[in-house]
Amino acid sequence: MAEPVRPKIFTIPAHRAFADALAAGLIRQFGPDAKGDDLGLARGLVLLPNNRAKRALTEAFVRASDNGLLLPRMVAIGDPALDEGVGAALDPxxxxxxxxxxxxxxxxxxxxxxxxGEERQRGGQPIDAAEAVRLAGDLARTLDQ
Structure with a gap:
């Protein structure tokens, strides 16, 4: 059975052009030449803050690629498509x-x-079992809220 794929999170320094750095990094790591897999990049999902970032990243992919490229799915976080089609990809x-x-x-x-009881004992204020059970019931109700 194949190992489940975990989401990967990357950071880009503030002084770098975001879209160009992201496109170059994704092509370098998942592009056709990375592992000999022509669809590696196309299997990806990139969550972006808004539609303007999607457009900028698409243009950055065009600038960074020498030939044609199958792009990853790009979804703006506020987009309804995020709930419908992407939820299963993030949490299968x-x-x-x-x-x-x-x-x-x-x-x-x-x-x-x-x-x-152990915590109160460590704090130097031991309590009897009945009080610990009563406090445990209160704590359980609080945790369930």
């Missing part, structure tokens, strides 16, 4: 580890009571 349900079952409420309360 089939590649994630299964969610563990929830802890039973009583077991959770006892764990919280133990942690509260």
């Amino acid at each position: 349900a089939d590649s994630a580890e299964p969610i563990p079952p929830a802890v039973e409420p009583l077991e959770r309360r006892m764990i919280l009571a133990r942690l509260i």
Whole structure:
């Protein structure tokens, strides 16, 4: 089974031209010559702040490429297409580890009571078990809000 693909985050120094630096970096890392994969760049997804940034990045790709290029999907963060088509690409349900079952409420309360008791003991203010359980119930309700 293939290893799930994790999103990659890159930074660009403030003194560099954003679109040109991003296009050059993406072509260098994922372009046709990078790994011998002609579709490496086209499989990508670039989240940009607005439509103007999408246009600027498209123009930067044109300037940076010698030949034709299959561009990555570029989506503005406020774009409705982000919710519809991109959500699954960022958080694919089939590649994630299964969610563990929830802890039973009583077991959770006892764990919280133990942690509260240990913390109060460390602070030099020990409390009895009944008070720890009461505080654990309050803490559990607060966490559930």
